[in-house]
Structure formats: structure tokens, C-alpha cells
Amino acid sequence: MSIAEAHAAHVTALVFGAGAFRDASGADTTFLTDQDLISREERVAAHVQKVLESRGIRFEVRGRSNFAYGVGEVLADQMRVSDLGIASFGPGVDIGKRFVVSGGIFLSGRPLLLVPPGHAASSYPSRVILSWDASPAAVRSVHGALPFIKRAEEVTVVSVTDDKEFRPGQSGVELVHLLARHGAHATFRPVQRGRRGVVHAVMDVAREIQADMLVMGAVRHASLHNLVFGSATMDLLDQGPALPTLMAA
Template sequence: MTITTITTQIEPADPEALDAALELPFALAETHAAQLTVLVFPVETALAEASTPGWELAEREEASVARVRAAAQRRGIRCEVRARSSFAYGAGEVMADHLRVSDLGLLALQGAAGAGQRMMVGAAVFDSGRPVLLIPARAPLAVPPARVVVAWDATPAAVRAVHGALPFIRDAAETLVVTVTDDKDLRSGQSGIELVHLLARHGARASFAAVPRAGRSVLQALAAKAGEVEGAMIVMGAVRHAPIHNIVFGSATSDLLDARPRVPVLLAA
């Protein structure tokens, strides 16, 4: 896995906020010599339209697009910038469409997730076929991350997440593969230790840890271990269940979308 193209979405904003939002996408594009696609439009569209006249919103988007282009040119980054020209499709659909022809999605999580942000994340993760890196507002990603924590349960989604995270895993100082021991049984060929061997063949410095669930949700157990080892990124598969399944059994993925992660999380479905 090589990152050649990154797609991100940013909110139209004042110059200072826009420059801050661009710092990580630019850093990742520079590190991987990647093409960057920046989608500039508000996610919470209804709220934006209710609080700002349409002409003012359009002017803000136009100014933001121009500033992104100028900033990318100054940094020497290959960058395609697009405003939202049509509302025939939802913001999530627009993001998923661009992600299908990218290698990595990058989304910043701002404050409490509204309906627009939840739909954006859901579409990006489940409808694009690509790994998506979610960045909490107060936990920017170091490039490269010092320590990656891989949540491993041998599902196809976890396999895709690990593959999508390989560029980060190879560059990290350390990678810890974590299996929640009393969540599900794994056959010997599926074990986290076997995954450690695979990652080592990719040049990673990897080790394995088994973590008991101990009455916690899977996500709580993973987050606790990540905090214990000062993990800078969590990598995990995302599984979308029917709503009744979530009510009865719960889901690490739905828990993640409901909670505000404390570190960046790379998801793949």
C-alpha cells in the first residue's frame, strides 16, 4: 500500500481557521509525495444555510477555495480544490465518490457530531471502499505517528484496515497489535502473533498484546490499552450492523462514532 492520493473535506472558514485545518492534510501530502483533493463545503448544510445568507455562504466558499489553492501552491503541493457545486447529492455521497479514486480519506471531527458529520463519516467509511483517518480536533496526528495500536479480530474489515494503515505502520517507531481476548475466538492462523510476523516482513517494529474485555465494551478496552502505551493512532475495522443488532449486542464502530476518540483512528470497512 502506497499513498498517492488523499481526499479531505474542510469547512469554509476565516483565514486563520482554514490554515489550521490544512496543516495536517498538507503534512501528509508532503510526507507521502501525494496528490491532495480538498473538498470545501459545510457538512452541517442546513445549519449553515439557516445562520448565513446564501450569497454570503457562497462568497465564503469561493474565498476559502482560493486560499486553499494559493496555500498549496506556496507549499509546492499538487492539490485539486473543489467546492460543492450541486446539492443533488449529500455531502457524504460527494465524499465517498472522491474517495473511491483516492488511497486515503482524512476527516476532522469537530465538536459534538451533528447529523451531517455522522452521515459524512458513515458514507466515507462504509460506501467508499477506502480507509478513512478520523482526526479529533484536540488530538492532531504526528507525522509519522510514534506508536500505532492495531485492533485485531481477524475480520475482513480489520484486514483492510491494517493494509490501509501500512504506510503509517512502516514509519511508526512501534506498532502494538491488540486482541480483546474474550470478545471472539481466533483460530491459530488468524492470531495477532501471525499478524505481527506479517508486519515485521513489511519492515514494521511490531509486538502483540492480549487484552481482557473485563466487562468493558471492545472500544473501551482498546482505548484503555492505547492510553496505557501512549498510542498515537488506533487502526480498526469498521462493521455496520443492522440497528437491532447494535441495540442487542453493541458495536465497536457505533461506539466510536458516538464517542469522541482521544487519538486519531484509521477505519476501513
């Protein structure tokens, strides 16, 4: 809501059940009947509407428009006619939430901002870190994040130069030049992963500069590739983001 207020945005709140929830103890996952889901959706939608009205934000509240969709397609379908998706996402989420977020990232064509539980995404993050490998996904994530990047006090472009998939294409230095033409205050930071994963190498820099937003491309590989070579995208989704993270595929 704070992002919507700062950017004079229209909010579409998407409310639907994913088919399971944790009970009050957090110990078990309970599967609900269709009627239970509808009842919960109606209560949540009423609460969301009340809160948005109290903030004076332009909004609409939508449910799942077509139950023929798989759960992973619902968010993606709404994001296709939006500028940005936002979802709470952390470690240990149930499989339904994982499908929803994966659909938003890989099927929508739009950027998705993942916010760790208990975090408030800054309307205008002051220190943004960009994970750059010159891939199409990285390009889309950077351009999706431009409204935040242009207002940030500090932008750090990080390239992991000893990654097995490092692309010798347009360098982070050239990206810094582009961002400067957009009015951003950007610098380039090459790093090496060593024995760490790519996400760990980037997050070490994020912690050092006290970044409050990470921007990175998302790439979906075959399962065998992930097993043999690893995947920065899957590592981040498995661990959950440590700070608000904007991703695009």
C-alpha cells in the same frame, strides 16, 4: 498537509457545505440558503488554495461535483479515486458531518483517517496500535495503514479475546509475522474487555503505550444489533476518537 509533504502526496481538498453550521456562540445550529452555502464554500476554497500554495504541495480544490448526491456520498465519491481520506472529527459533531464521515468509511472502499479537533496527525506516527479481530474490515484497515505502520517505531496488535464476536481465525500473532515481513516492529497484546466496551479496552492499551495512531476496522450493523449487543464502531463515532484513528470497512 504535513502527511502530504512527508509522503510526497497530491492533495485533493474537498470543500462543500453540509447545510448547517454553528453560530459564533456555538449554541445554535443555523440552516443556510443555497446562496449562503455557495458564498461560504467560495471563501473557504480560496483560503484552502492560498494555504496549500504557500506550502508548495501539489493539490487541487474541488467542490461538490453533483448536488444529486446525498451529503454522505460526496466524500466517498472522491475517496474512491484517492489512497486515503482525512477528516477532522470529534464528539458532538452535527448530523451533516456525521453523514459525511459515515459515507467516507462505509461507501468509499478506501481508508479514512479521523483526526480529533485540535490534534495534528503525525506524518510518521511513532507508536501505532492495531485493533485486530481477523474480520475483513480489520484486514482492510491494516493494509490501508501500511505506509504508517512500516515507519513506526512500535506497533502493538491488540485482540480483545472475550468479545462476543471474537473470531478464532488468523490470530494477532500471525499478523505480527506479516508486519515483520514488511519491516515493522510489531508485538501482540491480547486483552479482555470485562465489563468495558471493546473501544475502551483497546484505548486503555493505547494510553498505556502512548500511541499516536489507532487502526481499526469499521462494521455497520443493524440498529437492533447495536442496541442489544453494542458496536465498537458506533461507540467510537458517538464518542469521537481520542487520537488520530484510521478506519476502513
